[in-house]
Amino acid sequence: MPIATINPATGETLKTFDALTSEQIEAAIGRGHERWLTYRRTTFAERAGWMRAAAELLDAEKDDIARTMTAEMGKTLASAAAEAAKCAKGMRFYAENAAHFLADEPVDAAAVGASKAYGSYQSLGVVLAVMPWNFPLWQVVRFAAPALMAGNVGLLKHASNVPQSALYLEDLFVRAGFPSGCFQTLLIGSKQVEQVLRDPRVAAATLTGSEPAGRSVAAICV
Numbered sequence: 001m002p003i004a005t006i007n008p009a010t011g012e013t014l015k016t017f018d019a020l021t022s023e024q025i026e027a028a029i030g031r032g033h034e035r036w037l038t039y040r041r042t043t044f045a046e047r048a049g050w051m052r053a054a055a056e057l058l059d060a061e062k063d064d065i066a067r068t069m070t071a072e073m074g075k076t077l078a079s080a081a082a083e084a085a086k087c088a089k090g091m092r093f094y095a096e097n098a099a100h101f102l103a104d105e106p107v108d109a110a111a112v113g114a115s116k117a118y119g120s121y122q123s124l125g126v127v128l129a130v131m132p133w134n135f136p137l138w139q140v141v142r143f144a145a146p147a148l149m150a151g152n153v154g155l156l157k158h159a160s161n162v163p164q165s166a167l168y169l170e171d172l173f174v175r176a177g178f179p180s181g182c183f184q185t186l187l188i189g190s191k192q193v194e195q196v197l198r199d200p201r202v203a204a205a206t207l208t209g210s211e212p213a214g215r216s217v218a219a220i221c222v
Contacts, residue, residue: 002016002160003016003018003019003160003163003188003189004016004017004160004161005071005072005163005164006072008073009074015163015164017163017187018187019188019189019192020187020188020192022192022195025186025188025196029155029196029202030201031180031181031184032153032155032181032184032201033125033153035179035181036125036152036153038179039153039179039181039182040122040123040125040152042151044099044149047098047148048095048096048099049095049177050148050176050177050178051091051094051145051148052091052092053177054088054091054173054176055087055089055091055092055095056088056176057176058088058091058172059088061084062084062085062088063077063081065080065137065165066080066083066084068164068165069083069084069137069162071164072133072136072161072162072163072164072165073133073134073136073161073162083135083138087138090138090141090142090145095145098146102149102150104119104120105118105119105120106118106119107119122151123151124150124203124204125153125203126152126153126154126155126201126202126203126204127147127154127155127202127204127205127206128154128156128157128196128197128204128205128206129143129144129155129206129207130157130193130207130209130213130217131143131157131159131209132208133159133162136158136159136165140156140158140166140169141169143206144173144183148173148178148182148183152204153181153182155184155186155196156169156170156185156186157193158185160189160190163187166185166187167187169183170185190213197220197221198220
């Protein structure tokens with residue numbers, strides 16, 4: 001399937017994109033891993049500030065990105081704008097609550113033979129998200145907002161028919177202040193996903209899609 005914006009109402013190809021080369025994929029993974037080494041040490045307060053800024057931008061631009069979503073996958077303008085607003089709300093939720101969700105948890109020290117014990121949540125690293133076309137912003141944000149707030153960095157392989165929505169999200173996080181490399185959109189085809197999954201610097205993957213797609217990703221990750 002070509003990586004392209006094709007108006008589903010008219011069949012008109014509005015914009016096409018070249019898939020990344022293997023070398024470009026390698027470079028993107030490298031940027032993400034190097035960024036994670038420093039980003040994981042940022043504070044919840046810093047991440048929350050950037051996430052709130054992203055929400056503010058999205059609220060201000062919801063009508064513009066709604067038109068993009070409609071042109072790419074046929075969602076009505078009203079529902080597309082509502083989806084963008086929902087994404088902004090989700091960003092604010094994780095900005096407000098991530099520190100609480102990921103706070104250290106006390107552990108019975110005597111049970112483990114220690115004078116003091118607690119459980120601590122640590123970031124994983126580079127996370128690949130493979131996402132579908134039907135909710136081109138929300139499917140991504142519900143992964144990206146908690147992942148970024150937890151100190152991870154993201155790589156997005158979006159559906160090939162919503163490339164402009166995918167690129168918008170990368171640009172949104174950059175403009176909001178997240179350090180470069182925290183969130184990158186990979187314009188790649190489905191056959192190129194394996195290269196990303198097999199890279200040892202990619203710590204985790206999340207997928208929303210069909211059962212065959214899930215089985216394929218799981219088989220590679222085993």
